[in-house]
Amino acid sequence: MPSFDIVSTVDNHELTNAVDQTNREITARFDFKGADAKVELTEESLILHAETEFQLQQMGDILRIKLTKRGIDLSALDPKEAETQNRRARQTWLIKQGIPSELAKKIVKLIKDSKLKVQAAIQGDEVRVTGKKRDDLQEAITLLKTQSQQLEQPLQFTNFRD
DSSP states (O other): OOEEEEEOOOOHHHHHHHHHHHHHHHHHOGGGTTOOOEEEEOSSEEEEEESSHHHHHHHHHHHHHHHHHTTOOGGGEEEOOOEEETTEEEEEEEEOOSOOHHHHHHHHHHHHHTTOSEEEEEETTEEEEEESOHHHHHHHHHHHHHTHHHHTSOOEEEEEEO
């Protein structure tokens, strides 16, 4: 029976490249000359360090441009409020990996309400969609792509099997 998986992941290799390019540009820019500013990549977040909040905003703009050029959807990142202490500014951007259970339930409900002849099942942090015909599965993908703005998280469709 044909099926595919709906996942939400960020390509870690491309993310690393975007962070490296951002750090390189920050060290080369005149307005950051002598400033201790950098972007740090951790397992589940990006941490921007700078001397002022204005520099954080500038770094955020540079980072957004680099991420977009690398094909990373900006809705996969959740920037938090900037923190300032001891004349240093810091901002954390959380990386959304996997589909949370509320979003998975929303996806399943959306597919069921569409009256397509497919079944959706939640499997951990992904959703598996099965159906008898390949065309029904492609309609489900099209439906989810058109509704992607409501879902507030980028989705990828993997493991398509006939």
